[in-house]
Amino acid sequence: xxxxxxxxxxxxxxxxxxxxxxxxxxxxxxxxxxxxxxxxxxxxxxxxxxxxxxxxxxxxxxxxxxxxxxxxxxxxxxxxxxxxxxxxxxxxxxxxxxxxxxxxxxxxxxxxxxxxxxxxxxxxxxxxxxxxxxxxxxxxxxxxxxxxxxxxxxxxxxxxxxxxxxxxxxxxxxxxxxxxxxxxxxxxxxxxxxxxxxxxxxxxxxxxxxxxxxxxxxxxxxxxxxxxxxxxxxxxxxxxxxxxxxxxxxxxxxxxxxxxxxxxxxxxxxxxxxxxxxxxxxxxxxxxxxxxxxxxxxxxxxxxxxxxxxxxxxxxxxxxxxxxxxxxxxxxxxxxxxxxxxxxxxxxxxxxxxxxxxxxxxxxxxxxxxxxxxxxxxxxxxxxxxxxxxxxxxxxxxxxxxxxxxxxxxxxxxxxxxxxxxxxxxxxxxxxxxxxxxxxxxxxxxxxxxxxxxxxxxxxxxxxxxxxxxxxxxxxxxxxxxxxxxxxxxxxxxxxxxxxxxxxxxxxxxxxxxxxxxxxxxxxxxxxxxxxxxxxxxxxxxxxxxxxxxxxxxxxxxxxxxxxxxxxxxxxxxxxxxxxxxxxxxxxxxxxxxxxxxxxxxxxxxxxxxxxxxxxxxxxxxxxxxxxxxxxxxxxxxxxxxxxxxxxxxxxxxxxxxxxxxxxxxxxxxxxxxxxxxxxxxxxxxxxxxxxxxxxxx
Numbered sequence: 001x002x003x004x005x006x007x008x009x010x011x012x013x014x015x016x017x018x019x020x021x022x023x024x025x026x027x028x029x030x031x032x033x034x035x036x037x038x039x040x041x042x043x044x045x046x047x048x049x050x051x052x053x054x055x056x057x058x059x060x061x062x063x064x065x066x067x068x069x070x071x072x073x074x075x076x077x078x079x080x081x082x083x084x085x086x087x088x089x090x091x092x093x094x095x096x097x098x099x100x101x102x103x104x105x106x107x108x109x110x111x112x113x114x115x116x117x118x119x120x121x122x123x124x125x126x127x128x129x130x131x132x133x134x135x136x137x138x139x140x141x142x143x144x145x146x147x148x149x150x151x152x153x154x155x156x157x158x159x160x161x162x163x164x165x166x167x168x169x170x171x172x173x174x175x176x177x178x179x180x181x182x183x184x185x186x187x188x189x190x191x192x193x194x195x196x197x198x199x200x201x202x203x204x205x206x207x208x209x210x211x212x213x214x215x216x217x218x219x220x221x222x223x224x225x226x227x228x229x230x231x232x233x234x235x236x237x238x239x240x241x242x243x244x245x246x247x248x249x250x251x252x253x254x255x256x257x258x259x260x261x262x263x264x265x266x267x268x269x270x271x272x273x274x275x276x277x278x279x280x281x282x283x284x285x286x287x288x289x290x291x292x293x294x295x296x297x298x299x300x301x302x303x304x305x306x307x308x309x310x311x312x313x314x315x316x317x318x319x320x321x322x323x324x325x326x327x328x329x330x331x332x333x334x335x336x337x338x339x340x341x342x343x344x345x346x347x348x349x350x351x352x353x354x355x356x357x358x359x360x361x362x363x364x365x366x367x368x369x370x371x372x373x374x375x376x377x378x379x380x381x382x383x384x385x386x387x388x389x390x391x392x393x394x395x396x397x398x399x400x401x402x403x404x405x406x407x408x409x410x411x412x413x414x415x416x417x418x419x420x421x422x423x424x425x426x427x428x429x430x431x432x433x434x435x436x437x438x439x440x441x442x443x444x445x446x447x448x449x450x451x452x453x454x455x456x457x458x459x460x461x462x463x464x465x466x467x468x469x470x471x472x473x474x475x476x477x478x479x480x481x482x483x484x485x486x487x488x489x490x491x492x493x494x495x496x497x498x499x500x501x502x503x504x505x506x507x508x509x510x511x512x513x514x515x516x517x518x519x520x521x522x523x524x525x526x527x528x529x530x531x532x533x534x535x536x537x538x539x540x541x542x543x544x545x546x547x548x549x550x551x552x553x554x555x556x557x558x559x560x561x562x563x564x565x566x567x568x569x570x571x572x573x574x575x576x577x578x579x580x581x582x583x584x585x586x587x588x589x590x591x592x593x594x595x596x597x598x599x600x601x602x603x604x605x606x607x608x609x610x611x612x613x614x615x616x617x618x619x620x621x622x623x624x625x626x627x628x629x630x631x632x633x634x635x636x637x638x639x640x641x642x643x644x645x646x647x648x649x650x651x652x653x654x655x656x657x658x659x660x661x662x663x664x665x666x667x668x669x670x671x672x673x674x675x676x677x678x679x680x681x682x683x684x685x686x687x688x689x690x691x692x693x694x695x696x697x698x
Contacts, residue, residue: 011037021055021078031135032057035144045149048133050142054081054096065126065147068116087113092128099130099143110150125154169197170313174321183322184219190318191221194295198307201226201274202296205318206233208289212247215292226298229273239266242280246292249284251308256300277301279308281315291319352383382427388685391663407450407536411561414445414454414486418479421458428466429475437476445479445486446561453533454558457541460526461490461554468552469494485539486560491553497545505543506531527554534558582698584608585626587617587643588661589635593684597630600688606695614638618646626656628698630682630691633662633673641676648677659694661686 012033017025025033032050036057039046045061055078058066069076069084081096082089092108108128114121127148135141173190191203204220216232235243239261245252254260257276261267270278273296280294293315295307359376366372418440429436447454458477465475469492479488497505506527527541534541538559545552584606588594591612598608609624611617613635621629629647633640644658659680660673670681680694 013040015077020075022050022057029135029141031133031141035133035142038144045147047145047147048142049081049096049145050133052100054100054143055079056081056084062147065115065124065149067122085113096130096143099132100140102132102140110154112154124149124151126150169193169310170317173314173317183325186318186321186325187219188221190314190321191219191293194293194311194314195221195223198295198310200295201298202229204229204294204296205315206292206294208291210288212289227274229296237266237269239269242266246280246282247289249282249289251282251312252278252280253303253308254278255302259300274298277303279303279311281308281312283315283319285319291315291322293318352387355383356380384685407453409448409450411446411448412451412454414447414449414479414488414558415440417447417449417451417454418458418477418488420451421455421462422477424455424459425462425466428463432466432469433472434466434469435472435474437474439476439478441480445481447486447558448561449537449558454537457530457533457556458488458490460530461556464526464554465490465492465494465552468492481560482557484560485557488556489553490556491551493551496548496550497543497552498548499545502543502545506541530554530556582606582627582695583624584695585611585617585621585624585629587611587614587630587635587640588632589613590632593661594632597686597691601691601695614640614643614646617643618650621647621650621653625652628657628659628695630659630661630694631678633660633664641672644677657694657697 012025015025017023022028022032025036028036032048035048035050039048039057039059042059043061045059045065047056047058047062049056056076057078058076066076066084076084082093085092088111092111095108108130110125110127112123112125114123116122127150129146129148131144131146132140133142133144173193187205191205195203202220202222204217206215206217208215213235214232215235217230220229222228235246241254241261242252254270255277257267257270257278261270270276275296276299277297278294280292282289283291283293293311295311359380362372362376418438422436422438426436462475462477469475474493476491477488478491479486481487527543531541534556540557542555543552544555584598584601586594586598586601586608587610588597589612591610594610594612598610601608609620609626611620615638617629617631620626631640631643631647635643638646640660640662644660647653647656647658657680658678659682660676660678661682661684662669662673663684673681679697682690682694
């Protein structure tokens with residue numbers, strides 16, 4: 001081996017080469033010396049692999065790839081390649097051996113291996129580029145190795161590939177569930193495809209209750225031999241990690257249940273259903289936890305970020321497909337209810353029309369017999385009241401649903417409101433021969449509420465009890481105070497309610513009994529109206545029953561008022577009857593309605609005129625000079641609003657009392673009549689007391 005010139009030796013950076021298998025640098029062959037100078041002065045990770053053993057000589061850049069190995073006892077400088085990188089020996093060792101024998105080699109791309117750096121084992125990827133090192137005789141004495149770490153590029157490619165894999169799976173799930181018409185079928189396909197893709201033990205889908213604690217696993221896919229987890233659970237059972245993450249919509253990730261959970265903090269529950277590692281993705285909609293999807297592994301597993309992203313994407317899509325199907329089912333159910341409602345409505349409206357028509361025929365045939373008139377009049381009054389009740393319920397439901405109902409709150413004694421409701425319901429109770437028992441407290445139950453609406457609520461419950469209790473039944477009304485609430489219970493010994501129907505009875509258009517002969521009629525909107533009115537008051541209503549044939553109890557709760565007013569609810573004073581004969585003008589395109597009201601007023605001694613439209617009313621008013629005017633709002637051509645404005649402009653009629661006759665009674669309807677100049681707003685059919693109240697203002 002030729003001796004190196006001192007200047008050549010000085011080109012090698014200072015290092016104790018004598019302590020390495022290479023020995024003193026002054027003794028190195030020229031080829032090794034030249035290659036070492038190139039490597040040691042380069043910032044790029046490089047190394048020389050010298051001799052048949054491929055002994056390593058490397059620079060500081062290469063040292064970063066060695067990681068913790070560079071600091072091992074004795075160092076790595078001068079050690080054979082196979083001793084430094086035993087995990088790569090079988091992969092790249094033969095390639096390097098072939099290069100030493102003169103065979104051309106290309107780059108070794110993205111070779112994976114593990115190094116200890118940054119305090120923990122880390123997988124890295126490196127591409128190697130080799131060049132032969134020739135000695136003075138022209139033989140290959142070693143290899144020059146240039147290294148490029150490609151960890152970031154490989155990770156990016158893997159992320160991109162994982163995203164495409166992920167997209168393909170999501171497309172497959174979407175295609176499999178797109179035409180599904182059953183939520184269970186969607187859960188089955190989504191959990192199966194995800195479970196097979198991730199090679200896990202189990203995938204489960206769960207719905208959350210509104211309390212953010214109870215959840216129901218509706219379906220789970222699992223490998224053969226794994227137990228099913230279908231059932232109802234509490235989040236609290238799964239420990240603090242589960243509750244603190246899932247309740248705020250944060251994905252729960254556990255790689256090792258036994259290693260990451262404190263004893264007694266959920267580990268027992270996870271182990272009881274065979275879970276050692278889990279990803280559980282919660283889905284939050286509108287601020288509420290609505291669903292969860294969980295993948296379970298029966299042994300510890302380190303989950304990747306790509307796997308987390310995939311589960312989160314699947315639960316979102318799965319929930320969307322399930323909600324789509326449920327929405328379609330809800331629309332179908334609503335359409336079915338609507339059809340049933342229209343059929344019942346037609347039946348209910350025909351019921352009172354038949355006796356009214358028969359009564360008219362009886363009056364014609366009886367030639368005005370006082371006995372026949374009295375009998376038929378009572379019957380017609382009852383049937384008309386029934387029709388009015390049906391229509392008022394419909395209007396109230398519409399107003400509550402659209403938010404147009406206005407509550408007139410006051411502090412009132414609930415005992416007095418109950419008494420008012422009982423009084424109004426007595427005809428229905430007495431007609432069925434029911435025995436009514438009432439148990440009210442001696443002291444007041446003050447509530448801040450609309451007394452009329454709460455009386456309507458309790459009256460509806462009493463009417464319901466009368467309908468669904470066989471003749472000569474027993475009905476009991478009880479009231480008491482409990483934990484800041486005023487409580488009223490209406491109990492009966494009637495047909496009862498099946499357990500699965502207890503909440504459904506408050507749904508729109510639902511009847512406790514579907515059979516008309518059992519239900520004694522009704523549109524199935526009374527209980528829905530009860531619940532909605534109580535919601536507006538900050539109250540509630542619940543139904544309880546031991547089952548069919550065991551009677552039922554409906555319990556109303558209203559917040560007690562902070563201030564107590566001892567007096568009961570004010571009662572409307574009856575309007576005084578007019579003491580003189582009045583000139584009354586009536587305009588309505590419904591000729592029968594107009595003339596029947598005129599006839600009633602004529603019987604009371606008033607002078608009346610009737611017009612069928614707005615222009616006719618104006619023409620009559622100029623000559624007749626009415627002292628009171630009743631105007632239908634919905635007349636064709638010139639409606640009641642325009643007619644009222646023009647009446648006010650006629651000489652001497654600027655202050656005449658005007659009463660609107662209309663079927664619309666919402667707050668905005670009343671405001672519109674006031675704006676048009678009306679003094680009174682009467683809902684059709686106007687009852688005599690309301691008509692008398694208008695006359696009394698003249």
